Each structure stands twice: as C-alpha cells, then as structure tokens.
Amino acid sequence: MTPTRAGRSFAWLAAAALLLAGCGVGGDGSGGTDPGAAAGIAPGADVVVPPVDANDALAARVPGEIRADGRLTIGIEPTYPPNEFTAPDGTTVVGMGVDLGRAVADRLGLTAEFATGQFSGIIPGIQGGRYEAGISSFTANPERAAVVDMVGYFSAGTSLVVRTGNPLGVRPDELCGRAVGVQAGTVQVEDVAARNADCTASGREPIAVTELLAQTDVTLALATSRIDAMLADSPVASYAVTTTGGMVEVVGAPYDTAPYGIALSKDRGGYTDAVRGALQTLIDDGTYRAILDRWNVADGAIGTAEVSG
Known part of the structure; x- marks a missing residue:
C-alpha cells in the first residue's frame, strides 16, 4: 500500500528523531564503511562509486608527517545533511563531503579518518595541527582563504x-x-x-x-x-x-x-597541490560525479579544482 502524506511524514519524523539523537555522538566513519549502506540515507544509494586507487606521484607530495601513520585526519561537523552528518546508528558519519574526503585520501594512498568537532573550531584545529584537513561545507570566502588554503570541490x-x-x-x-x-x-x-x-x-x-x-x-x-x-x-x-x-x-x-573548499594548512610544501590534484583526477575519471549523483546534488558539480588563498 502506498503511504499517505501523513504516513510519510510520521516516518520521516521518526527517522529525524534518530538522526538528531545521533548528531552529538562522535564517530570516525572509517574502516571502509560503505556510506550508502544505511537504507534511505543516500537518495541515490544504488549509484555505484568505483574503488579509488592511489596515485603514487600525488602521494609523494604529501608531507612525511602526514604520510607517517597512513591516515588523513579530516575535521567535520556532522549535522549538515546531505554533506556531512551522523547516520541513525549514532556513530557512522556519512554524506557527500565524507565520500569525497575518503576518495581524496584513497587517491593519496591514505585512509580517511573523520574527527567530529564544532564547526567554528575546525579551521583553528587545522592551524593548530589537530586536523590535517577540514571538509565541512566551508564556503571559500576571503576571510577563510587568508588563514588556510581552500581547494574548491562544490558550488553551492x-x-x-x-x-x-x-x-x-x-x-x-x-x-x-x-x-x-x-x-x-x-x-x-x-x-x-x-x-x-x-x-x-x-x-x-x-x-x-x-x-x-x-x-x-x-x-x-x-x-x-x-x-x-x-x-x-x-x-x-x-x-x-x-x-x-x-x-x-x-x-x-x-x-x-560560491564554492565549498577543503581547508588545508598553508605553507606545507606541495600538500595543497597534492589534494587539488587528487580531486581533479576524481573529477576527470567520473568518481566525483558518481559521488554527487549518490547524494542527488549533481547540480553543484564543478569541472576544475581550484585553490583559493
């Protein structure tokens, strides 16, 4: 039986209550979890995102202190669906930005590890070394570009x-x-x-x-x-x-x-260029578009990854 509008509304409110209950819970979303695995979270969950292989040339440009542990620690504030948010299990972070962060890390030969925090504290955390990148729907405005590099990945x-x-x-x-x-x-x-x-x-x-x-x-x-x-x-x-x-x-x-940007520390050698290059390869090989299609946000797709700041 097709549900009535009231039935769909009740179901959504129940799901929203679960989602809201999970928003304050930390979770790294790492370990190879398929971000579309939870039914109903990704509107295009049937879209296949291909595996991402490492690019040795780009990986070599990542600073040694980041490559040392094999992880890329990414700061996010997971209450902004569909970009980055906590799944109803209360621990796994999912979303378009999470998928892109994981793909960029894979292309650089690293494993993405997502660290949740307050939105206002992520850029200071990058400056202070707590995070190695920030992907949390940051608009790449002049104020932010003055203190961190911003690699544009989406137009919103x-x-x-x-x-x-x-x-x-x-x-x-x-x-x-x-x-x-x-x-x-x-x-x-x-x-x-x-x-x-x-x-x-x-x-x-x-x-x-x-x-x-x-x-x-x-x-x-x-x-x-x-x-x-x-x-x-x-x-x-x-x-x-x-x-x-x-x-x-x-x-x-x-x-x-305006563009969203991946926030990165300034003055770290070729690090920003490596991230920009990784994103560009994902755009060129179709992985980027598949991720956006999975989250039904392809209207914001860009064709060239550019750096502000």
Missing part, C-alpha cells in the same frame, strides 16, 4: 525553503514579519541579519529569527511548523525536500553561489 548557494503549499507566498525579499530558521555559524546567519536590518529600516515588521546549532534541528522546526521558512545551502535544501517526503519545498533558484 543559499536556498529558501518553506512548507509545501505554504499560502504565504514567501520569497527571499518577503521575509519581514516571518519566522525564519538558520543554522548557527553559517553564511545564512549574516544573510538573515542583513534582511532583518532592511525590514526595520523600512518600518516593516522584523524577522523572527530562530538560530539553532544543528541544521537537522532547523529542518525539523520547519517541517513541524515552528518556523515559516528556513535559509540553507542549496544541497541541504534539496536534501530536505527529498527526505521529508515532500513536506517542504524550495522557493526559486539559489543565490549568492
């Missing part, structure tokens, strides 16, 4: 998401007087603050901003009608539509598009 913008059939007709320039959710520490915080300032300056009702630590909490708040809309990165918005059984929908096209 901001999307507005509302409940399906929302009669308010909300658009990005019509948020005054509405309850809008964003995840703390994201570019959407600054976005909604600027929009709110415009609302008050023009004598309109202010935006009631709900800022939550986890994007999964923001999505759940929208699906359960605690907010009217949310602003989120475009792949996150698309995934919310997929995983809520149509309870929410994206309004219009993404705006303020």
